[in-house]
Amino acid sequence: MANEVRERNWEPKIVAFVCNWCTYVGADAAGTSRMQYAPNVRIIRFPCTGRIDPLFIIRAFQHGVDGVIVSGCHPGDCHYVSGNLLARRRWIVFRKLMDFLGLDLRRLHFAWVSATEGAKWAHLVNEIVEEVRQAGPAPTWAMPTNGATQIEASLPEIGPPPSPPPELTSQIREIAKQLLGTGEVGVVVGYEKATGAREGAATPTFVNKPEDADRLIFNEHCIHNLAVYLTNPLVKKFGKVGIVAKGCDIRSIVGLIQENQIKREDVSIIGVVCNGVVVNGRLADKCVACPVKVPHIYDHLVGDPSSVQTTASEHPLDAQIAYLESLSPEERWNFWMPQFARCIRCYACRAVCPLCYCQPCIAEKHRPQWIPTSPHPQGNLAWNIIRAWHLAGRCVGCGECTRVCPVGIRLDLLNRKLAIEVERAFNYRPGFDPSAPTPLSTHRPDDKEDFIR
Numbered sequence: 001m002a003n004e005v006r007e008r009n010w011e012p013k014i015v016a017f018v019c020n021w022c023t024y025v026g027a028d029a030a031g032t033s034r035m036q037y038a039p040n041v042r043i044i045r046f047p048c049t050g051r052i053d054p055l056f057i058i059r060a061f062q063h064g065v066d067g068v069i070v071s072g073c074h075p076g077d078c079h080y081v082s083g084n085l086l087a088r089r090r091w092i093v094f095r096k097l098m099d100f101l102g103l104d105l106r107r108l109h110f111a112w113v114s115a116t117e118g119a120k121w122a123h124l125v126n127e128i129v130e131e132v133r134q135a136g137p138a139p140t141w142a143m144p145t146n147g148a149t150q151i152e153a154s155l156p157e158i159g160p161p162p163s164p165p166p167e168l169t170s171q172i173r174e175i176a177k178q179l180l181g182t183g184e185v186g187v188v189v190g191y192e193k194a195t196g197a198r199e200g201a202a203t204p205t206f207v208n209k210p211e212d213a214d215r216l217i218f219n220e221h222c223i224h225n226l227a228v229y230l231t232n233p234l235v236k237k238f239g240k241v242g243i244v245a246k247g248c249d250i251r252s253i254v255g256l257i258q259e260n261q262i263k264r265e266d267v268s269i270i271g272v273v274c275n276g277v278v279v280n281g282r283l284a285d286k287c288v289a290c291p292v293k294v295p296h297i298y299d300h301l302v303g304d305p306s307s308v309q310t311t312a313s314e315h316p317l318d319a320q321i322a323y324l325e326s327l328s329p330e331e332r333w334n335f336w337m338p339q340f341a342r343c344i345r346c347y348a349c350r351a352v353c354p355l356c357y358c359q360p361c362i363a364e365k366h367r368p369q370w371i372p373t374s375p376h377p378q379g380n381l382a383w384n385i386i387r388a389w390h391l392a393g394r395c396v397g398c399g400e401c402t403r404v405c406p407v408g409i410r411l412d413l414l415n416r417k418l419a420i421e422v423e424r425a426f427n428y429r430p431g432f433d434p435s436a437p438t439p440l441s442t443h444r445p446d447d448k449e450d451f452i453r
Contacts, residue, residue: 010137011040011133012040012066012067012129012132012133013040013042013065013066013067014041014042014067014068014069014128014132015041015042015044015060015067015068015069016042016043016044016068016069016070016071016125017046017049017056017057017060017068017069017070017071018044018045018046018069018070018071018113019045019046019047019048019071019072020045020046020047020048021047021048021079021115022072022073022074022077022114022115023072023073023111023113023114023121024045025115026113026115026116026117026120026121027043027113027118027121028118029118029121030118030119030122033118035118035119036122037121037123038126038129040125040129040132041069041128041129048072048080048083048087049071049072049073049078049083049084049087050078050080050082050083050086050087051083052087054090054385054386054389055370055386057070057094057108058381058382058385058386059370059382061103061138062378062381062382064138065138066107066132066135066137066138067106067107067109067128067131067135067138068107068108068109069109069110069111069124070091070109070110070111071111071113071121071124072084072087072112074112074114075088075112075445075449077114082443085443085445085447086440086442086443088443088447088449088452089426089439089440089442089447090440091451091452092421092425092447092451093389093392093393093418093421093422093425093440094389095108095110095451096418096421097388097389097392097414097417097421099329100321100324100325100332100414100417101332101333101336101385102329102331102332102333102334102335102336103329103333104135104329105329106131106132106134106135107135107138109128109131109453110451110453111124111452111453112452112453124453139333168218168272168273168302168303169216169217169218171302171303172190172216172217172244172270172272173213173216175242175270175302176190176207176210176216179242179268180207180208180209180213180242184240184242184268185238185240185242185268186208186239186240187206187208187238187241187242188206188207188216188241188242188243188244189204189205189206189226189229189230189235189242189243189244190204190205190207190216190217190218190226190243190244190270191203191204191205191216191217191218191222191224191226192204192205192215192216201221202218202221202224203224204226204229206229206235208238216244218244218272220276220277220278221277221278222244223277223284223400223403224352224400225248225352225354225398226243226244226245226249227243227245227249227250227253227256228252228351228352228353228354229241229243230243230253230256230261230354231256231262231354231357239266240266240267240268241266241267241268242267242268242269242270243267243268243269243270244270244272245269245270245272245295245298246274246295247271247274247290247291247293247294247295247296248286248290248397249398250292250296250297250431251292251396251430251431252354252355252396252398252431253267253297254430254431254432254433254434255354255430256354256357257434258434258435258436258437258438259355259394261357264434268299268300269295269297269298269299269300270298270299270300270302271297271299271300271301271302272295272302272303273293273294273295273301273302273303273304273305273307273308274287274290274293274303275287275293275307275308275309276288276290276293279399279403284399285316285317285412286398286399288315288316289313289314289316291429292431293308293309294308296432297434315397315416317413318420320413321416321417321420324413337377337381339409340377340380340381340384340409341377341380342407342409343375343380343383343384343407343409344375344407345374345375345379345380347361348404348405348406349387349402349411350363350387351404352400352401352403352404353401354398355394355395356390356391362386363383363386370382371383371386384409384411384414387411388411388414388415389418391418392418392421392422392440393422393426393430393438394430394438395418395419395430396430396431397412397415397416397419399412401415422439425439425447426439426447
């Protein structure tokens with residue numbers, strides 16, 4: 001009976017994050033002009049839409065709102081020149097991410113409202129309140145739901161069997177000995193045989209003496225992305241670093257150069273021609289349609305480029321993403337919420353990612369605490385969404401986060417989906433051009449805005 005009364009008396013709760021200089025003034029003008037509009041919206045003002053972090057939107061939904069409005073100055077009117085244009089880029093990608101997770105987009109709205117458009121604000125609020133009313137009460141965020149196992153079992157199978165790589169170990173050892181012997185580098189980061197593991201298994205290693213270079217190997221089990229060590233202070237203390245890098249690892253190195261985390265002259269890249277590595281007995285997903293089997297940036301090249309096998313044109317994850325997109329928002333929500341609910345907050349995904357280098361991480365900040373640090377359903381959802389969001393336009397698809405996740409969360413699907421949207425919207429693929437700006441740090445006047453009211 002109590003639930004029925006609550007549903008009967010339910011009214012949408014909507015939060016509006018607005019620009020101080022335009023939309024807030026427009027909303028104030030609507031009030032002083034006695035324009036009538038729905039009272040369901042609570043306004044929070046910011047200096048600029050460029051200051052509105054997607055995490056604020058996530059927090060609003062976590063606290064039980066049914067809809068969110070983000071609004072600011074029209075393009076060309078920003079008091080901070082381009083804050084709204086940078087925000088527009090973020091909205092393009094963030095909106096796609098939330099849709100993929102299963103959020104009903106009737107709950108998430110973006111608009112340009114100037115200081116003179118009080119009537120537009122009143123009309124906008126009435127329209128959005130009605131749309132949110134039709135969508136109904138928002139689902140409880142990150143609470144486990146039924147149906148995920150069935151959906152996960154329906155995902156298309158991926159991954160052909162692996163093919164053995166050529167013998168490259170001896171070449172890598174010779175180059176490492178030369179680099180260390182001449183003092184060109186202080187350490188070489190590479191792979192060695194893992195002790196006490198299955199035959200052929202490889203693990204990262206650090207060699208700082210020429211005579212120790214004979215420990216280095218390269219085979220189909222060299223799956224780790226060694227670029228993660230380039231920002232480690234213990235590695236940097238050796239000076240210039242040599243690194244054994246596959247094509248996907250080199251893309252991560254390019255990303256670190258773009259973001260000024262390392263300098264190109266401080267790294268000597270031993271590029272490896274790679275036909276793919278093995279995960280769980282089959283060719284890794286990232287290797288099926290790899291665009292960089294022959295390294296595009298290197299100081300020393302190991303392997304024969306002519307030995308590269310034909311690459312599939314379609315990424316193996318695309319079929320699974322297409323299947324999820326064919327589901328209703330509710331079904332997608334029912335797939336992702338149990339995925340995130342089983343997160344134990346071990347942060348293995350963060351530790352293994354070369355592009356997760358922030359100190360301190362937002363998940364560790366306490367003043368204010370944006371993300372609860374313990375494994376809690378709401379905190380798990382915020383953590384996984386924000387981590388995926390922070391990698392938008394940066395993730396090179398090395399797949400390490402998914403490989404090391406102890407509970408098997410499909411982080412690869414999130415990362416791949418965002419990579420597709422970034423390439424589609426901005427014609428950008430990360431990890432190829434060290435001089436190119438990252439897509440969410442710049443803007444173009446003609447960026448898409450057909451979703452903005």
